[in-house]
Amino acid sequence: MQLDQIRELIAADMTAVDQCIRERLQSPVVLINQLGHYIINSGGKRLRPLLVLLSAGACSYSGRDHISMAAVIEFIHTATLLHDDVVDDSQMRRGRQTANALFGNEASVLVGDFLYSRSFEMMVELGDMRIMQIVSNTTSTVAEGEVMQLLNCHDADTTEERYMHVIQSKTAKLFEAAGRMGPILAGQSEVIEQGLAAYGMHLGTAFQLIDDVLDYSGQQGEMGKNMGDDLAEGKPTLPLIHAIRTGAAENATLIREAIEQGGREYADRVLAALAESQSIDYARAMAQREIDHAIDNLKVLPESQYRDALIELARLSIDRAS
Numbered sequence: 001m002q003l004d005q006i007r008e009l010i011a012a013d014m015t016a017v018d019q020c021i022r023e024r025l026q027s028p029v030v031l032i033n034q035l036g037h038y039i040i041n042s043g044g045k046r047l048r049p050l051l052v053l054l055s056a057g058a059c060s061y062s063g064r065d066h067i068s069m070a071a072v073i074e075f076i077h078t079a080t081l082l083h084d085d086v087v088d089d090s091q092m093r094r095g096r097q098t099a100n101a102l103f104g105n106e107a108s109v110l111v112g113d114f115l116y117s118r119s120f121e122m123m124v125e126l127g128d129m130r131i132m133q134i135v136s137n138t139t140s141t142v143a144e145g146e147v148m149q150l151l152n153c154h155d156a157d158t159t160e161e162r163y164m165h166v167i168q169s170k171t172a173k174l175f176e177a178a179g180r181m182g183p184i185l186a187g188q189s190e191v192i193e194q195g196l197a198a199y200g201m202h203l204g205t206a207f208q209l210i211d212d213v214l215d216y217s218g219q220q221g222e223m224g225k226n227m228g229d230d231l232a233e234g235k236p237t238l239p240l241i242h243a244i245r246t247g248a249a250e251n252a253t254l255i256r257e258a259i260e261q262g263g264r265e266y267a268d269r270v271l272a273a274l275a276e277s278q279s280i281d282y283a284r285a286m287a288q289r290e291i292d293h294a295i296d297n298l299k300v301l302p303e304s305q306y307r308d309a310l311i312e313l314a315r316l317s318i319d320r321a322s
Contacts, residue, residue: 003316006309010053013067017049020071024118031103035111039078039099047207047317048073048178054313055182055196057306068122069181072135075119077174080142082112087150088233130184138177145169154234156256160241167208168201175204195300199310202294207317209287212237216271217280231270234262238286239279240270247277284318291318 007014025036049070056066084090085098086105092098100108116139123132148166152158179200183193215230216239230237236259244252251273258266274280294314301307 003313006054006313006316007050009305009309010050010057013053013070014046014050016064016067017046017053017070017074020067021074024071024075024122027114031107032111032114035099035103035107036078036115038102039082039111040074042093042096044078046074047313048077048174050313051175051178051200051203051310052181054306054310055179056185057182058196058301058304058310059182059186059188059192061182061186063185065126065128065185066181068126069131069185070178072119072122073174073178073181075115075122076135076139076142079112079115079119080146080170080174082108082115084146087146088229090229128184131181134177134180134184138173141169141173145171145173149235152236154260154262155236156244156259158236158241160238160245163236163238163241164205167212168205171208171211172201172204175200175207179203192300195297198297199294199314202290202297203314203317206287206290206294206314209238209283209290210318210320213239213280213283213287216274228264228267231258231267232262232264234259238283239274242279242282243274243277247273247279251276287318291315 021040022037025033025040027033027036052066052070052073081093082099085093086100086108089100090098091101098108099111103111119135120132123135145166145168148162149170152162152166176197177200179196179198180193183189183196212230215228215237231240240255240259244255247255254266254269255273258270291314295311298307298310301310
C-alpha cells in the first residue's frame, strides 16, 4: 500500500476536512484569509489529519466529528509552523517562500494566534471535555518543546536525552493527540486509546528524526528547504550529537564549533565528519526502532484496512526524501 492508496481509503473524509478548513479559515480580516490560505495550501502532507481519520476508521467510528477534529489538529500544526518560521527566520518551506518572508513576522505570529484560537473555538462546539483536555495539554507541551529547542540552540553540550525530550514534545506530542482522537470519539477502551496514542508518539518521533537526518542527506529540491538549515541555526540534532560523542577528537571539536557559531561555512567538513562516524546511519536506525515500536502498538486493534494503512503509513514515513 503506497501513500496515494492510503489517501484513497479516506479520500471522501479528507475532502470534507479540506472543506472544513476552508470554511473555518474565513475571517472578515482580509490578511487572515490571505495568509491562512497561503500556508494551508502550501503543499503539506496533511499527515496529522490523516492520522485522525485513519484512527477513527480503525475504531469503526461512524459519526462526523472526526472531520472537525482533523481540521483542528491541522490548524494547530499550521500555527506552530507559522511561529517556528518566525523564530528560525526561515525563508523557505515546502519549496515556497515562508509566510513570514512574504507577509512579515508580525502578520505570521498573529495569524498563528488566530489559528490556535479558532481550533479551540471548534473544540468548544464539539463539547467533549476529554478532547479539550488532551489538546490543551498538547499545545502546552508543544510550546514547551519549542522553548527547550531554543535553549538548546548553539549548545554543543546538548545530550541525546535532551534532544529526544525536545522532539517528543514539539513534534511527536501532536501526532500522539491525533492518534487518540479516533478511539475517544468512538468510545473505545483505554487499551485501544493508549495503543493509538503510543503509535502516534513513536511515529512522530521517527518522523522528526528523519527530518533531522534529511538536513544532512536530502536533496534541496525534494525537501523544499535549504540543506544545512539546522546547522546554520546552531541546532544540535541527533547526527551531530552522536558524532561529537563517538567521532574522532578533531571531528568532535569541529562540530562543537559549528554548533556554537552557526553558519553554512562548516557544512562540507561536518558532512564528512558525520560520514566518518556513521552518525546518519545511527539516527536512521533509531528512527527505524521508533517505527517498529509504533507498529507493535497497533496489535490492540482488530484487523482492518485502516489498521493496515496505519502500518504502511509508519513504514513509508521512514523511507522518504522530504
